[in-house]
Amino acid sequence: MIHRMRDVIVAANWKMHTTPADAGELAVTIASRTRESAVTRVICPPYVALATVRDALANSDPDVGIGAQNVHHEAAGAYTGEISAAMLAGLATWVIVGHSERRRDAGETDERIGLKLGRATEAGLRAILCVGERAEERDAGAAEKVVEAQLRGALAAHDPAILSRAGLVVAYEPVWAIGTGRTALGSDAALMADAIRRTLVQLGWGSAAEDVPVLYGGSVTAGNIAEFLAEPTIDGALVGGASLKPDEMAGIVARASLTARARLAAS
Numbered sequence: 001m002i003h004r005m006r007d008v009i010v011a012a013n014w015k016m017h018t019t020p021a022d023a024g025e026l027a028v029t030i031a032s033r034t035r036e037s038a039v040t041r042v043i044c045p046p047y048v049a050l051a052t053v054r055d056a057l058a059n060s061d062p063d064v065g066i067g068a069q070n071v072h073h074e075a076a077g078a079y080t081g082e083i084s085a086a087m088l089a090g091l092a093t094w095v096i097v098g099h100s101e102r103r104r105d106a107g108e109t110d111e112r113i114g115l116k117l118g119r120a121t122e123a124g125l126r127a128i129l130c131v132g133e134r135a136e137e138r139d140a141g142a143a144e145k146v147v148e149a150q151l152r153g154a155l156a157a158h159d160p161a162i163l164s165r166a167g168l169v170v171a172y173e174p175v176w177a178i179g180t181g182r183t184a185l186g187s188d189a190a191l192m193a194d195a196i197r198r199t200l201v202q203l204g205w206g207s208a209a210e211d212v213p214v215l216y217g218g219s220v221t222a223g224n225i226a227e228f229l230a231e232p233t234i235d236g237a238l239v240g241g242a243s244l245k246p247d248e249m250a251g252i253v254a255r256a257s258l259t260a261r262a263r264l265a266a267s
């Protein structure tokens with residue numbers, strides 16, 4: 001059951017794809033194929049393409065949000081090659097935090113991800129916090145426990161009122177579904193969305209837990225998005241591979257607009 005009307009969000013995670021030379025055109029093409037005011041659209045290009053995408057969208061479709069794919073956990077300092085939240089001012093209004101590829105390749109811990117959330121929020125960035133279990137954890141029946149621990153580790157030190165006001169989004173991305181072509185079942189993703197909001201309640205979020213958008217991510221395409229959006233507890237998708245393909249994005253956002261419009265009509 002939908003407590004209050006939650007936004008429907010489709011966020012594109014371009015990962016380490018595109019260059020400043022081609023990202024603007026791709027963003028404009030995707031924007032023009034997904035023009036749908038009921039759906040919150042976000043594109044997260046690589047850092048070096050943020051300015052190009054910002055400028056390209058400012059002229060063609062300023063409704064599309066722009067996000068970074070990561071942010072450093074410290075405000076400033078001797079961190080060669082890193083990007084702070086303050087540096088993203090004017091370039092992005094969203095940021096992905098705790099993606100499983102960064103947990104895996106950059107050794108990001110839940111505590112560090114929690115610090116990143118703090119930096120993002122202080123800088124006025126809207127964070128998409130990624131959580132999700134690995135295959136062996138799901139096979140062992142520990143999926144919910146793992147996700148709950150990730151949430152506790154990242155969120156326990158934060159004031160729920162501040163993160164709630166900042167519009168925190170949680171993306172449930174089972175690691176085994178990312179880039180594999182194998183998705184979770186819609187029903188399993190919906191159970192996880194329930195578990196995520198239950199954990200938020202345990203962390204002191206109260207009724208604000210019901211207002212937190214929960215996205216599904218992991219091999220989402222135009223062909224399978226309906227299974228996830230059929231679940232009232234799922235509020236959209238974080239899309240990787242398919243987000244580089246305008247046809248796929250057009251199909252995903254078209255399906256998302258049905259859910260968004262149905263929610264608007266019901267509210």
Ligand code: PGA
Pocket residue numbers: 013173177178179180217218219220238239240241242
């Ligand atoms: P995928 O990636 O859609 O390519 O599986 C999703 C993600 O990692 O956010």
